[in-house]
Each structure stands twice: as C-alpha cells, then as structure tokens.
Amino acid sequence: MTAKKKTPNFTEAFKELEQITEWFDSEENLDLDKGLKQFERGLELAGALKKKLSEVENKVEEIKKKFDA
Amino acid sequence: MQQLVLSVANYLNLVNDTLKTVPSKDLMIEGEVSDFRIAQQKWVSFDLKDEKEQAVLKCFMTTWQLKVQIENGMRVQVKGYPKIYERFGTFKMNVQEVMPVGEGALQRAYQLLKKKLEQEGLFDMSRKRALKRFPERIGLITSRDAAAFGDFVRILNNRWGGVSVDHAHVHVQGRMAVKEIVEAFEYFNSLNDNERPDVLVLTRGGGGLEDLHAFNDESVARAIYASQIPVVCAVGHERDESLGDFVADVRASTPSNAAELIVPSRTDVAYELETMSRHMEERLRESIDRRGHIVQRATNLVSFVLDRQKERFRFVYDKLTLTTSDWIPQIRIELEGLGRVLRQVDPQRVLARGYSIVSVDGTVVTDASTLEVGQDIAVQFGAGSLEAEVKRLNGKGQQQLV
Numbered sequence: 001m002t003a004k005k006k007t008p009n010f011t012e013a014f015k016e017l018e019q020i021t022e023w024f025d026s027e028e029n030l031d032l033d034k035g036l037k038q039f040e041r042g043l044e045l046a047g048a049l050k051k052k053l054s055e056v057e058n059k060v061e062e063i064k065k066k067f068d069a
Numbered sequence: 070m071q072q073l074v075l076s077v078a079n080y081l082n083l084v085n086d087t088l089k090t091v092p093s094k095d096l097m098i099e100g101e102v103s104d105f106r107i108a109q110q111k112w113v114s115f116d117l118k119d120e121k122e123q124a125v126l127k128c129f130m131t132t133w134q135l136k137v138q139i140e141n142g143m144r145v146q147v148k149g150y151p152k153i154y155e156r157f158g159t160f161k162m163n164v165q166e167v168m169p170v171g172e173g174a175l176q177r178a179y180q181l182l183k184k185k186l187e188q189e190g191l192f193d194m195s196r197k198r199a200l201k202r203f204p205e206r207i208g209l210i211t212s213r214d215a216a217a218f219g220d221f222v223r224i225l226n227n228r229w230g231g232v233s234v235d236h237a238h239v240h241v242q243g244r245m246a247v248k249e250i251v252e253a254f255e256y257f258n259s260l261n262d263n264e265r266p267d268v269l270v271l272t273r274g275g276g277g278l279e280d281l282h283a284f285n286d287e288s289v290a291r292a293i294y295a296s297q298i299p300v301v302c303a304v305g306h307e308r309d310e311s312l313g314d315f316v317a318d319v320r321a322s323t324p325s326n327a328a329e330l331i332v333p334s335r336t337d338v339a340y341e342l343e344t345m346s347r348h349m350e351e352r353l354r355e356s357i358d359r360r361g362h363i364v365q366r367a368t369n370l371v372s373f374v375l376d377r378q379k380e381r382f383r384f385v386y387d388k389l390t391l392t393t394s395d396w397i398p399q400i401r402i403e404l405e406g407l408g409r410v411l412r413q414v415d416p417q418r419v420l421a422r423g424y425s426i427v428s429v430d431g432t433v434v435t436d437a438s439t440l441e442v443g444q445d446i447a448v449q450f451g452a453g454s455l456e457a458e459v460k461r462l463n464g465k466g467q468q469q470l471v
Contacts, residue, residue: 010203010231021345030356039353046346053335053342055230060222062213062236065256067249 010052017045081155088151097146098126098162099170105141107132115139117147117162130164144170176278179285183312186287191294192315198299200319201267204331208257208266208298209236210250217241217272217303217324224328229335235266241273246283254292268331269298271313272324275305284311293317303327420451442466 020042024030075083100117107113113135117126128147139145149164169178186192207225211218213236225232237256239249250271257269271293273284283289284304293300293316302317303324304310314320321327412418416426426449427434434440444459460467 010205011201014203017342017345021348024349024352029359030352032356032360035353035356039349042349043346046342049342050339052231053339056226057230058222058226058232058234060209060234060236062238063256065237067237067239067252067256 010049013045013049017042017049020045078155081153081158084153088153091151093148093150097148097168099144099146100126102139102143102145103141105139113164115141117145126162127159128162128164130167134165135167139167139169143173146170172278179278179312182285182287183315186290186312186316191290198318200299200301200331202333204232204267206233206235206264206266207331208253208269209234210239210253210257210269210271211236211273211324212241213238215241215273217274220324221270221272221303221328224325225332227334228328229332232332240283242276242280242283247286247289250283250289251292254296258295258297266298268301269296270301270303270327270331271317272301272303272321272327273305274324281305281311284313286312289313290316301327301331417451420449423451425450437463 020038023038024035027035098117100119103116103118105113105115111132113130113132115128117128118124128149130149146168147162147164148166148168149162151160152163153160190196209218209221211221218236222234225234235257237253239253240246241250254269257266260266271284271289273281278285281304284302290312293302293313299318300316301319301321302311302313303321303326304314305323319330321330420426428447428449429440429444434446440446440459440462442459442462442465446457446459448455448457
C-alpha cells in the first residue's frame with residue numbers, strides 16, 4: 001500500500017507544529033540557540049502543511065463489494 | 070349413508086380445529102379499531118372493521134399482550150388465532166399482537182424503541198468518541214443516487230482535499246436498506262488497520278418516518294453501536310431525527326453538515342498555520358529583543374556610573390577652584406600685613422633711626438645691671454659697629470675725667 005509513503009501525515013505534522021508553538025510559550029527565557037532551531041523546524045512544518053492545503057482533489061471510490069447479497 | 074351426529078360442543082371443537090388450518094402465523098389483518106374497551110383492567114376487547122365493506126371482526130386479548138397504545142379510529146394490523154367461544158357461540162379473534170400502521174402509529178412505535186435503546190445505554194454520552202481532526206480516509210455509507218451523496222462530496226471538496234472516500238453504495242430506504250447498511254458497517258469494521266477508514270458516515274436526505282425506517286431500525290442502531298470506527302450519522306434536514314443519530318458518536322443535521330464536522334476548512338487551518346508561525350516568530354523576536362535590552366541596560370548602567378563619576382569630579386573640582394580662588398588673595402593680604410609688621414620691627418630699621426644694640430658675646434643686653442665695669446661689650450649701629458669697655462655702670466666706677 002502507498003499509505004505509508006503518502007507524504008508526512010498531516011495529523012502528525014500539525015501536532016508537531018502545535019508542540020513547537022507551545023514550547024515557545026512554555027519557556028520563560030528561551031534558549032536562543034534552541035529557539036532558532038525550533039523556529040526553523042516550525043516554519044518547515046507550516047510550509048509543508050500549507051502546501052498540503054492546496055491539494056484540492058478528494059478521491060471518491062465506490063467499493064466493489066455488493067451489499068445487497 | 071350414515072349421517073354423523075355431534076354434540077354442539079364437539080361440533081364447535083371440530084370447527085375450532087378446522088380454524089387452526091388457517092395460516093394465522095403469516096397473516097396480518099388490517100382494519101380500524103372501534104368499540105375499544107378494557108374490562109377489569111385485564112381483558113381487552115375491540116372490533117376491527119373495514120370502513121367500506123361493513124365487515125366486522127371481534128377481537129379479544131389481554132392487557133399484557135397489548136404492548137402499544139391503541140384507541141378507537143386507529144388503523145392497526147393484528148395477528149392472532151380465530152376461535153369460536155362455546156359458551157356464547159361467538160366467533161372471535163384471539164389477538165397475539167397489534168401493530169399500529171400509518172404515520173401516527175409509526176411515531177408511537179418509534180418512541181417505544183427509542184426508550185428501550187436509551188435504557189440499554191446505546192445513547193450514552195460517555196461512550197461517544199471524538200473524531201480525528203484531519204481524517205485521511207472516510208467510509209461513506211449512502212446511496213449513490215441520493216442527493217445526500219452529492220451534497221456530502223461537494224462540501225467535502227469545498228473544505229478540504231487529499232482525502233480518500235470509500236463509498237459503500239446501499240439503499241437508504243426500502244426493504245433492502247437495513248440489511249445493506251448493517252453489512253456495510255460490518256465490512257468497514259472487518260478491514261485491517263491500513264485500509265480502515267478514520268470515520269464512517271451514514272447519511273441520507275430527509276423524509277417521513279416511513280422513509281427513515283432503516284435509520285430507525287434496531288439492527289442498524291446496534292450496528293452503529295458496535296462499530297469500532299467512530300460514526301457520524303446525518304439524516305435530512307435540521308429537524309429530522311433518527312435513532313441512528315442518537316447512537317452515532319456525532320450527529321450531523323444534514324449531509325453537508327456531516328462533511329463540515331468531519332473535515333476542517335482550508336481557510337481555518339491556513340489561518341491557524343499563519344497564527345502559529347507568527348506566534349513563534351514573535352516569541353523569538355521578543356527573546357532576542359530581551360537580550361538586546363539587557364545589553365542596552367548594561368550600557369546604560371555603565372554610562373550612568375561614568376556620568377555620576379564625572380559629575381562628582383566636576384563638583385569636587387568646582388569646589389576646589391572656588392575655594393582656592395577664594396583664599397589665595399586672602400593669604401596675599403595677610404602676608405602683606407605680616408610683611409608690613411615684620412618690616413616695622415626689623416632691628417635694622419630701628420638702628421637706622423639712631424638706636425644701637427649692645428651685646429656681650431652675641432647676647433643682646435637689655436639691662437645694664439647685668440654688666441660689670443671693665444667688661445667688653447659690642448655695639449652695633451645702623452651702619453657699622455664697635456667694641457668698647459664698660460667704664461661706669463649706673464653711676465658707679467671710674468669717674469669720667471672732665
């Protein structure tokens with residue numbers, strides 16, 4: 001199945017981004033070095049997620065199995 | 070040919086036996102209730118009538134067999150066994166089951182089933198599951214011909230993308246509906262993890278109780294209850310309700326609403342991403358600013374200390390210059406005064422006026438009586454000096470020769 005390969009999972013990426021955003025809030029005095037790294041990662045995630053948002057198509061497939069059997 | 074003679078009782082037994090050959094189990098007799106009465110809170114009797122053909126069937130049953138409320142004028146279907154009661158010679162239907170028919174009657178049946186399922190806990194809020202915020206696979210159970218199908222997919226596409234929708238085509242009304250819907254639930258739940266949808270949607274357009282019968286069916290309700298995958302149920306218009314709605318984890322008011330509840334909107338999520346990015350940036354900037362601020366403060370502090378020192382120095386310097394400029398002329402005046410005094414007592418000046426100083430061995434003589442006649446003395450004048458010998462002292466000694 002291509003399910004695994006299919007781009008980074010939106011839910012996971014979003015969750016990671018949320019965690020990073022929370023990290024920025026939880027630190028009273030940000031470690032600047034770590035802050036920059038986190039920021040970079042956050043922007044990367046936000047960018048990937050935004051890109052996913054531009055996916056327009058949903059794939060609708062009718063299941064071949066007959067349910068009137 | 071010998072005629073068979075029977076007693077009345079035996080005859081009626083024979084007739085009753087014959088009546089048992091009527092396929093009662095498979096028959097429902099439909100008519101309108103009249104002359105409904107309950108005797109001694111135990112015996113129920115009513116007439117079942119055809120309005121047009123003036124046919125009457127007398128019905129008899131007990132109150133505990135009567136599970137639904139019926140009343141005169143209500144259309145019902147009854148199931149039971151016909152019998153002639155020997156004592157009164159009357160033909161009656163021994164009723165086992167009464168089923169109301171028509172909208173009002175169905176409503177009644179619906180309420181009863183709802184109560185039963187509710188008591189069993191199928192509607193408990195505590196067992197409702199939350200939906201995944203970003204589902205990737207949706208199991209859609211509805212008819213491909215229903216408007217609900219189109220509505221759901223359209224709103225889904227409007228809001229979100231990249232989702233796989235596995236559509237199980239089932240009838241949503243008619244006699245096949247219940248069986249197909251139940252099988253669709255079983256199918257989705259039988260899939261292994263990577264093929265299994267994140268959420269199931271059971272939906273159809275609105276309709277009367279008769280149209281919605283499948284969504285009010287007990288086995289469909291139980292299939293929803295048993296589903297390991299969270300279920301969203303959406304029937305028709307806002308005001309329509311079905312038992313499926315109550316059992317489902319999430320109840321949507323319409324098929325479009327179901328799509329809204331299942332996927333987020335791009336706009337909302339884009340805004341959220343924007344907000345998070347901005348927030349991170351702000352926090353980072355704040356942190357940098359705070360550090361800059363600390364440096365600034367330190368600089369300020371140092372220059373403040375320097376200023377203070379400078380100020381102090383200036384103050385001391387000013388005070389110094391002020392006092393020196395004050396006391397130097399003063400000293401000059403004082404010195405000049407002293408100089409004058411000193412100059413006035415300078416012995417040289419006194420001698421210059423004609424005085425002389427007499428000394429013996431360098432000691433100034435101020436009292437003549439310390440001297441002796443014949444002693445050598447030194448006399449100093451304003452200009453020059455001499456040495457002499459004391460000849461006469463205070464009138465004593467060698468007479469001056471005149």
